[in-house]
Amino acid sequence: METTPTYPKQDNTIIRLLSEDFKQLADRSQDAIYQFDIESQTFSFFNQQFLSLYAIEENGVKILSPKSVLLHIHPNDRDKVKAASALSLQPQNNSGEIEYRFLHADGATRVMHDRWTVVRDPGGQPIAIEGFIRDNTWRKQFEKEFELSIRNSLIGCYIIQDATFKYVNPEFMRITGYREDELIGTDPLNMVQHAYRRQVNENFIKMLKAECIFPYEFCISDKFGNTKWILETATSIQYEGRRAALGYFMDISKGKQVEKERLAKEKLLTVLELAGAVGHELNNPLQVVLTCAEKLAPTPDDNERSFRLYGLLKKNIEKMRKIIHKFQNVTQYATKDYVDGKKIIDIDAASSKTSSK
CATH class of the missing domain: 3.30.450.20 (PAS domain)
Structure with a gap:
């Protein structure tokens, strides 16, 4: 069985x-x-x-x-x-x-x-x-308060996620000239001038990785085609439960203009000091040259060559005198193109009160 x-x-x-x-x-x-x-x-x-x-x-x-x-x-x-x-x-x-x-x-x-x-x-x-x-209530509340704080910020602020704008505050819109609906969902590099895009992208990534702590500068073209200098920093954040980037965006165009004017004044001061020194240092030797030239004036018995050389000497001494006079009357900084793309001081323009250079 x-x-x-x-x-x-x-x-x-x-x-x-x-x-x-x-x-x-x-x-x-x-x-x-x-x-x-x-x-x-x-x-x-x-x-x-x-x-x-x-x-x-x-x-x-x-x-x-x-x-x-x-x-x-x-x-x-x-x-x-x-x-x-x-x-x-x-x-x-x-x-x-x-x-x-x-x-x-x-x-x-x-x-x-x-x-x-x-x-x-x-x-x-x-x-x-x-x-x-x-329960994401605390996160939503934090995001709401965070957006409120950056909305009222006097500095341009934006949030990037998936390589596009997710949020922009009023100051950012004022600086760039674009409306919110024209920015949200677009590539942030679009407004950056081509010459700066690679540099901006590299600096932005370094900022997010904490490899760089210093703000960086670049130029943008606003909605109306105006060039503006920007000072920017960025940091990594969480936005709507996902990783994002927060950027701080400042218009430093006025500061750049002030800096440009300051450098121009420094250049003018340097030129004025140099011109004064040149005029002073050359004026005395020129007087000696003039005196000696008079004593070397040819007599009626001298040949035609002596008269020709003396005339050439007098002509160039007078030319030197006029140049020294221009140095002594320099009132502005002006340059002109020279060889190999270089620039030199334009004495005529620098000593002309009517020049706009």
């Missing part, structure tokens, strides 16, 4: 202990954790945080169901939550996420971020949803 073999009874102690440990771990989490069985439309697993947030009480008993969850979602957000859930169940999707307003039992409205994974059977049919829900 054939007997049925017997096997030792399986010891499920370890499995049970692991399950209990996981349950305790889940209950200690600050996030709400759940598993939703699609066929039975029930929550097959949930931690204490999920129960405390999404259950409703009826006759002294806590009830957790899709209806109770929906009642805790703001009425204006329910349709988008349903749409996100339905989209995640499509064959090509295996996950989903949504942010919505949560109606707390104490009357407060909070902001929740729900992220889930869709579990499918071997045939690809969805059988369960496993998710984590995090």
Whole structure:
């Protein structure tokens, strides 16, 4: 007679202990954790945080169901939550996420971020949803206060995410001349002049990596084609739950103009000092040359060559005298082109009161 073999009874102690440990771990989490069985439309697993947030009480008993969850979602957000859930169940999707307003039992409205994974059977049919829900109220409040602070800032501020503008404050718009709708979603390098784009991109990245701590300068063309000098710094931040970059943007064009005028004044002062020194140092030797030239004047008995050389000497002495006179009357800084792209002092323009150079 054939007997049925017997096997030792399986010891499920370890499995049970692991399950209990996981349950305790889940209950200690600050996030709400759940598993939703699609066929039975029930929550097959949930931690204490999920129960405390999404259950409703009826006759002294806590009830957790899709209806109770929906009642805790703001009425204006329910349709988008349903749409996100339905989209995640499509064959090509295996996950989903949504942010919505949560109606707390104490009357407060909070902001929740729900992220889930869709579990499918071997045939690809969805059988369960496993998710984590995090309270993002503090982050939303921080972002709101942060945007308010930079909105009122006297410095141009912007936020870049995915290589495009996500936020610009009024001062940034004033500096660039562009409206908000003309900036959001565009490449920040578009307004940077071509000669500076590579340098700006490299400096920006170094700033985000904390490899550079000093502000950098470059030129932009505003909406109206005007060139403006910009001083910029950048830092890495979190914006709407993702990594982003915050830039501080200052128009230093007036400062650059003042610096340019200061350098021009310094150059003029240098030229005036040099001209005065040249005029003084050459004037005395010139007088000696003039005196000697007079004594070397040819007599009627001298030949024609002597008269020609003396005339040439007198002509150039007079030319030197006029040049020294111009040096002594220099009133402004002016230059003219020279060989190999160089520039030299333009004595005629520098000593002319009517010159605009």
